[in-house]
Amino acid sequence: MLFAAGFGTRMRELTESRPKPLVPVCGKPLLDHTLDLVHQVSPSRIVANTHYRAPQIAAHLNGSDVLLSHESPDILETGGGLRHALPLLGDGPVFTANTDAIWQGPNPFEVLKDAWQPDKMDALLICIPTESAVGHSGAGDFLLADDGRLSRGPGLIYGGIQIxxxxxxxxxxxxxxxxxxxxxxxxxxxxLFGVPYPGKWCDVGSPEGIVQAEALLRSTNV
Structure with a gap:
């Protein structure tokens, strides 16, 4: 499940005429950076939700393997959007992913897949140590116990991808x-469990985030 319905208000003028998932980073839309990672784990189906500037997302994904779950008249947020998309996603655990991050290191979907234990976990979140979060100034979202369970509190940052x-x-x-x-x-x-991400992560939530993400990608390709 790819979250692509939001308004991207922190992007200011960059999202006045296009949806945030289509904002380019190093010449490629944010959505396509995420899709490249998704395709490497070969999910049985891929669904993206749409709301703001939905026809642009639909046109961009036309001819691809991505199904669309349109939200109208109101946006349903992440939880409501996931529930709305369940008829397309089917039963069973799902990956969900924000589409506004750039990753340097192992595929985060693979990291989650390797750590997933459905007999004891109902959710497994990819979590970013603060020193690995490029341009992020917050205190974090979760505390990680020795057994991998999460609780609320300053510490690790939710990286936007989970099972x-x-x-x-x-x-x-x-x-x-x-x-x-x-x-x-x-x-x-x-x-509720978490797994630390062993690479670098950049939240592309603002124009400044684009600059930081492009620098991260350039350092990866050196």
Whole structure:
């Protein structure tokens, strides 16, 4: 599940006429950087949600293997968007991914896939140590216990990609809601886990983030 429906307001004028997933980094749309990583793990199906400037996303993905889950009249946020897309995604655990990050190092989808243990995990989040987060100034989102379980608190940054079971979505009575609501539910059962990412990560949430991401990619190709 690729999240591509948002407004990208922090990008300012760059998203006045196009959706954030189509903003280029090193000449390639952010969405395509994520898709390159997705295709390396060969999921059975790929779904992207759309809302803001949806026809542009649809045109960009026309002829690809990506199915579209359009949200109208209102955007449904990450949790609501995932639930809305379940008829296309099917049953079972799914990857979900934001489409506004650049990675330097191993494929984060592979890192999650290798660490996933469905017998004890309901969600597994890729987490970034603060020293590996390029241009990120926050204190972090989660604390990681020795057994891999996550709890809320300053420490690791959520990198925007996870594997999650979707059963709990049916118990949330809002139409538009954040994945945080699902994580809180999973955490209460002791089944929210994280895995540290061993490379570098750049959140491309602003024009300044583009400059930092392009520098990261150039250093990768040296």
């Amino acid at each position: 999650t079971k979707t059963d709990g979505l049916k118990d949330i009575d809002q139409s538009a809601f954040s994945l945080n609501m699902l994580w809180d539910q999973i955490h209460s059962m002791g089944k």
